[in-house]
Amino acid sequence: MDREELKKQIYTLIEQAQGKKKYKQMDVIKHFRNLGVPDSETKEAIRELVDGGKLIYTYMGGSYIELASKLEKFEKDIFK
Amino acid sequence: MTKKYDTPLLDELEKGPFPSFVTEMKKAAAKNPMAADELGLLEKSFRDKVTYWKHGGIVGVRGYGGGVIGRYCELADQFPGVAHFHTVRINQPAGLFYTSEAIRFICDVWDRYGSGLTNFHGSTGDIILLGTITDNLEPLATIFSLNGFDLGGSGSAMRTPSCCVGPARCEWAMIDTLDITYDLTQEFQDELHRPSFPYKFKIKTVGCPVDCNAAIARADLSIIGTWKGPIEIDQDRVRDYAKKGVNIQEEIVNLCPGKCITWDGNNLKIDDSDCLHCMHCITKLSGALKPTPPFGATILIGSKAPFVIGATLSWVIFPFMEMKPPYQEIKDFIRKATEWWSEYGKNRERIGELILRLGMREFLETVGLKPTPEMVKEPRRDPFWFWKEGDLEGKPWESWLK
Ligand code: HEM
Ligand code: HEM
Ligand code: SF4
Ligand code: SF4
Numbered sequence: 001m002d003r004e005e006l007k008k009q010i011y012t013l014i015e016q017a018q019g020k021k022k023y024k025q026m027d028v029i030k031h032f033r034n035l036g037v038p039d040s041e042t043k044e045a046i047r048e049l050v051d052g053g054k055l056i057y058t059y060m061g062g063s064y065i066e067l068a069s070k071l072e073k074f075e076k077d078i079f080k
Numbered sequence: 081m082t083k084k085y086d087t088p089l090l091d092e093l094e095k096g097p098f099p100s101f102v103t104e105m106k107k108a109a110a111k112n113p114m115a116a117d118e119l120g121l122l123e124k125s126f127r128d129k130v131t132y133w134k135h136g137g138i139v140g141v142r143g144y145g146g147g148v149i150g151r152y153c154e155l156a157d158q159f160p161g162v163a164h165f166h167t168v169r170i171n172q173p174a175g176l177f178y179t180s181e182a183i184r185f186i187c188d189v190w191d192r193y194g195s196g197l198t199n200f201h202g203s204t205g206d207i208i209l210l211g212t213i214t215d216n217l218e219p220l221a222t223i224f225s226l227n228g229f230d231l232g233g234s235g236s237a238m239r240t241p242s243c244c245v246g247p248a249r250c251e252w253a254m255i256d257t258l259d260i261t262y263d264l265t266q267e268f269q270d271e272l273h274r275p276s277f278p279y280k281f282k283i284k285t286v287g288c289p290v291d292c293n294a295a296i297a298r299a300d301l302s303i304i305g306t307w308k309g310p311i312e313i314d315q316d317r318v319r320d321y322a323k324k325g326v327n328i329q330e331e332i333v334n335l336c337p338g339k340c341i342t343w344d345g346n347n348l349k350i351d352d353s354d355c356l357h358c359m360h361c362i363t364k365l366s367g368a369l370k371p372t373p374p375f376g377a378t379i380l381i382g383s384k385a386p387f388v389i390g391a392t393l394s395w396v397i398f399p400f401m402e403m404k405p406p407y408q409e410i411k412d413f414i415r416k417a418t419e420w421w422s423e424y425g426k427n428r429e430r431i432g433e434l435i436l437r438l439g440m441r442e443f444l445e446t447v448g449l450k451p452t453p454e455m456v457k458e459p460r461r462d463p464f465w466f467w468k469e470g471d472l473e474g475k476p477w478e479s480w481l482k
Contacts, residue, residue, distance in 0.1 A: 024236070025276035026422050047274065050143060057145030059137025062427045063236035063275030071138050075152075075164075075214060 001037055006045045011054060014067060022064040084109070085120035089127060105197065114195035114211050117161030121153065137235070139166055139214050141221040145275040147231025148217055164213040168194070169206040169232035170224060171265065174258040175245045176201065185227065193220050203298075204282070205242030206232035236428075237275035238268045238418075243285040244292040252362070253287030254305035254375035255403040260285045260410075267411055271418070278425030278434075281418060288371075289359040295380075295394070300431050301414065302380040302394040303403070309372030310352040311361070317368035318348045332361050376402045379410065381417070382432025392432050395440070395461075397447075399454035413447060420446045441465055453480055 001009070013031065014023060023031075025046060032042045046065065049055040058066045087102070094100045105122075108115035125131055132154040139150040149167040156163035170186070186207065190196055195211030202208040212220065221231060232240035241264050244250070246257030264283055265272070271281075284299035286292060288306070295302035322328050328343045340354035341361060350361070357378075362369045379401050380394030401409055421431045424438065435443045444451060444465070451465040 024278075024427065025274070026278070043276075050145070050274070053142055056138070056140055057235065057275055059149070059235045059275075060135070062279060063145060063277075066138075071214075074138055 001035075001041075003041070003045060003048075006032070006037060006041060007049055010042070010045055010049060011067075014055060014065060018067065018070075022060075022066070024062060024064055028065060084116045085123060087119060087123040090119070090123050108196040112191065112196040114161045114165070115197055117159040118165065118195060118197070118211060121155065121159045121162055124155075133165075139164075139217060141217050141231065144221070144231055144273045146234040146237045146273055147221075149234055151211075162211065165195070165211040166214065166217065168209040168212060168217070168220060169202065169204070169234055169240065170209065171230045171232040171240050172201055172205050172207050172242070174243055174261040174265075175248050177248065186229075189220070189223055193223075204232070204239050205284075206240050231273070233272040233280075235275040236277045236279050237273070237281070238271035238277070239280050239282045240272065241265050241268075241283040241285070242293060244287055246285075246287040250287060252290065252305075252359070252371075254307055254371060255285070255287055255303070255377050257285045257287045257303075257305070259405065260303065260403060260407060263405065263407055264411070264414075267407075268414070277418060277422055279428045279430055281421075281431065283414075285377075289357055290363060295383075297383050297391070297393055298385075299383055299394065300381065301417075302383060303377045303410070304380065305403075306357050306376060306378050306400065307371035308374045308376070308400060311350050311355065312370040312372050313348055313350065314368050314370075315347055318365060319346065321365055321368060326365070332364055335360055374402070376400050379413070382430070382435055384430045384432055388429060388433050389436070392436075395432070395435070395457050396454050397449065399452060416447045417443075450476070 010028060010032070013028065017023060025043075028046060029039050029042045033039060046055070050057065050065075053068055055065050056068045056071060058064050058070070090102045090105075093102045105115060105119050109119045110116075121132060134152045134154055137150050140146075140148050147169050149169070151165045151167060153159055153162045153165060186209075187196075187198065190198060190209050193212055193216045194209055197210040199208035199210060224230065241261045243257035243261040244253075246255070247253040248258060261283075264285075271277070281301070282299045283301045283303070284293050284295035285303040286295045286305060289304055291304060295304055318328070322345075326332075328348065332348075333341045333343050337358055337360070338351075338354045338356040340351040342349045362371060377398075377400070378396060379398035381397050383392055383394040385391055398413075403410070417431065420443070421434055425431070425434045429437070440455070440462075441451075451462075456462040
């Protein structure tokens with residue numbers, strides 16, 4: 001799978017899981033390993049998505065990968 | 081700034097003989113609105129017996145998954161100064177050496193971009209900067225990194241490695257704890273900043289078994305300096321200790337866990353083959369006894385505070401490892417061990433807990449180690465190796481029985 005396609009699929013995976021399942025980095029790697037993608041490529045694609053600001057690492061008991069837009073929403077809800 | 085809140089409950093904590101964090105917070109509050117609101121919030125928390133913090137482990141610096149611990153206040157409208165109150169962890173220098181200029185720099189930056197409240201150092205070892213807002217995180221990380229500092233670890237990641245002061249000041253250091261810590265920190269930058277483990281992973285390095293950093297109790301990987309040569313004895317100085325009132329028989333011989341010291345009132349003898357390398361005699365008769373090379377480290381795995389299971393101490397994996405740059409053997413071991421743990425560990429399961437769950441035998445096979453008698457942790461905690469026929473052909477016991 002080419003890098004851009006992989007990134008798109010990772011993003012979609014996280015996006016569709018929102019509110020249902022939280023993915024740790026290793027869960028994402030294992031998911032794509034089952035589709036035949038080498039671990040190192042998934043890891044690199046996650047790195048690019050995080051460095052590009054589309055995904056972020058969050059912490060709730062353990063560390064997860066989530067959509068960056070979650071932060072904005074979270075902070076908006078603080079003042080009410 | 082005039083006083084913003086009355087704090088009768090906190091004021092109580094300024095009474096008595098000890099230095100008070102309240103006094104320090106008041107000093108910060110006098111010039112920093114975030115610190116002032118934090119003081120007010122704390123008073124309210126004490127009064128209501130409720131903590132008003134939301135857990136918000138969401139913020140971070142771009143490209144970093146750790147180093148910032150998000151905190152938001154539940155009473156943001158009442159205490160707007162602490163609506164955001166994120167903690168920033170900065171990787172401490174190995175051995176905690178600073179110039180006063182460096183400390184001033186850190187404090188000045190923090191007065192400007194945060195609450196001014198700090199904690200030198202947190203239990204992990206990092207410099208802890210308490211309280212800033214999300215918008216300040218990127219500039220802070222940039223300023224620190226331009227000046228030679230970096231964020232530390234947090235979350236399910238490698239945590240900032242830490243060490244004892246080692247050869248910089250201590251005569252007992254048998255390995256260069258500072259260099260090892262710096263080198264491992266550089267080597268594992270990715271693991272530090274991009275949390276991809278099941279849970280935290282701490283490395284602590286100490287120069288000798290006195291273990292001034294409590295590596296054996298606080299680190300998933302404990303690197304403890306040790307020696308292989310005989311303990312060198314200066315008999316005159318031993319006699320000197322005896323003359324000055326040290327009861328050699330009671331305090332040294334009888335307390336030696338290896339039961340390998342004898343004292344005839346004039347000469348001290350140690351049977352080094354039975355020495356357990358605990359350092360007791362050496363520290364008690366400082367200057368009279370001295371460990372001799374070869375020097376290296378005992379590597380242990382798995383200690384942690386109570387969580388999924390109770391507190392555990394580390395378990396010996398390598399009785400002796402040479403610790404010379406570039407430290408390839410320990411680096412390879414860390415990679416193999418953490419890969420295995422990432423693959424099989426459950427969420428929030430430390431590596432020591434995974435070893436207990438799946439068995440030391442499986443762990444040893446994964447990292448390619450043979451069991452040795454030193455790995456027996458305590459009665460009924462041994463590696464439970466199941467020998468295969470091929471293993472026995474080499475008659476491994478012969479070398480241990482010598
Ligand atoms: C109510 C009866 C018994 C109970 C509850 C019991 C329980 C146990 C337990 C829990 C252990 C494991 C201890 C450990 O691993 O720390 C053990 C070990 C053992 N038991 Fe029993 N046992 C009983 C009767 C017997 C009897 C009748 C015999 C022999 C005739 C026996 C022989 C042994 C032996 C040889 C071991 C292994 C000791 C070792 O490895 O050092 N047990 N028993
Ligand atoms: C078909 C018969 C038996 C089977 C399949 C069997 C199987 C086992 C197994 C799998 C263990 C655990 C070994 C381990 O954890 O390393 C065990 C332990 C033990 N068995 Fe048996 N066993 C049998 C008969 C017996 C008999 C007849 C006795 C005693 C008269 C006995 C005494 C023990 C004892 C004392 C232990 C505990 C050893 C320890 O944990 O230190 N077993 N057995
Ligand atoms: S652990 Fe040993 S080497 Fe390190 S400071 Fe303490 S006594 Fe010295
Ligand atoms: S180091 Fe410990 S075990 Fe070794 S001789 Fe001294 S007291 Fe005994």
